[in-house]
Amino acid sequence: MGKLLLVGCGKMGGAMLDGWLSRGLPASEVIVAEPAEALRPNKPGLCAVASSAEVRETPEIVVLAVKPQSMDLVLSDLRRFAEEGAVFLSIAAGKTLKYFRSHLGPSAKIVRAMPNTPAAVRQGITVATAGGGVSEAQKKKCQELLEAVGQAVWIEDEALMDPVTALSGSGPAYVFLLVEAMAAAGTKLGLAPEMAMQLARATVVGSGELLRQSAEPAAQLRVNVTSPGGTTAEALKVLMADDGLQPVFDKALAAASRRSKELAG
Numbered sequence: 051m052g053k054l055l056l057v058g059c060g061k062m063g064g065a066m067l068d069g070w071l072s073r074g075l076p077a078s079e080v081i082v083a084e085p086a087e088a089l090r091p092n093k094p095g096l097c098a099v100a101s102s103a104e105v106r107e108t109p110e111i112v113v114l115a116v117k118p119q120s121m122d123l124v125l126s127d128l129r130r131f132a133e134e135g136a137v138f139l140s141i142a143a144g145k146t147l148k149y150f151r152s153h154l155g156p157s158a159k160i161v162r163a164m165p166n167t168p169a170a171v172r173q174g175i176t177v178a179t180a181g182g183g184v185s186e187a188q189k190k191k192c193q194e195l196l197e198a199v200g201q202a203v204w205i206e207d208e209a210l211m212d213p214v215t216a217l218s219g220s221g222p223a224y225v226f227l228l229v230e231a232m233a234a235a236g237t238k239l240g241l242a243p244e245m246a247m248q249l250a251r252a253t254v255v256g257s258g259e260l261l262r263q264s265a266e267p268a269a270q271l272r273v274n275v276t277s278p279g280g281t282t283a284e285a286l287k288v289l290m291a292d293d294g295l296q297p298v299f300d301k302a303l304a305a306a307s308r309r310s311k312e313l314a315g
């Protein structure tokens with residue numbers, strides 16, 4: 051034992067693999083199972099196969115980075131590793147510890163985690179929860195894997211993984227939509243589409259960096275932009291009205307959280 055098996059090398063699995071390798075994990079310690087040839091990594095020392103059925107040696111950790119809808123099929127071949135004591139680190143939306151125990155055996159060691167796509171630039175945030183039987187040393191190893199692509203936060207209450215998925219897991223999409231919506235609104239006011247997109251993008255990137263570097267809370271950073279009687283105040287009257295942005299986000303996150311629960315089955 052000792053190797054790491056990554057099952058699924060798509061957007062998230064690929065980003066995590068890049069993070070591990072750039073953090074110094076030797077490629078020879080990693081096996082990747084990925085059916086899509088174009089996504090199967092071709093790196094010196096790294097063993098990449100089309101299917102986990104080809105993997106003989108029991109890995110120390112199996113990272114599950116396939117779609118929730120593919121999970122049943124993937125697990126049918128991996129139960130043998132659970133029986134040998136491998137730890138399973140799943141990043142799949144919705145799939146519960148109970149679900150994994152029902153497929154991998156009641157004593158399977160499982161960590162359920164929810165990262166996000168800024169992991170691709172090591173700026174992700176992952177929330178993780180460990181099932182029974184996972185030792186502190188095993189948790190630490192999972193934490194190292196997750197921290198290779200950003201921050202990692204542990205929680206005890208698994209039920210919170212649904213709202214976590216709705217907030218930080220899906221959250222990057224909301225921010226990108228905000229960029230699209232700001233650019234579209236600017237275009238409607240007469241800006242050329244390319245210029246509107248350049249301004250919207252730079253504004254979100256710059257604001258993100260300000261948020262990262264500043265000790266002030268987001269609400270104060272907002273106040274700092276808002277000159278009394280000025281332009282921002284007029285926009286915020288619309289965005290902060292009773293039918294403004296908050297009820298839209300309330301509805302959107304509730305829908306995502308509900309979907310996370312549905313994916314459990």
Ligand SMILES: NC(=O)C1=CN([C@@H]2O[C@H](COP(=O)(O)OP(=O)(O)OC[C@H]3O[C@@H](n4cnc5c(N)ncnc54)[C@H](O)[C@@H]3O)[C@@H](O)[C@H]2O)C=CC1
Nearest residue numbers: 058059060061062083084086115116117118141142143165
């Ligand atoms: N994309 C995102 O923002 C996030 C995704 N997730 C979770 O990560 C998981 C993967 O999502 P993405 O990377 O976005 O999807 P993806 O579709 O980019 O990657 C999934 C990969 O699994 C591969 N795959 C399918 N069947 C397989 C099998 N039998 N054995 C090995 N590999 C197999 C596919 O070929 C594909 O490359 C999902 O469960 C999703 O819920 C979690 C957090 C954020």
Ligand SMILES: O=C(O)[C@@H]1CCC=N1
Nearest residue numbers: 142143215219220221
């Ligand atoms: O949309 C999804 O289901 C996945 C999980 C969080 C982000 N992407």
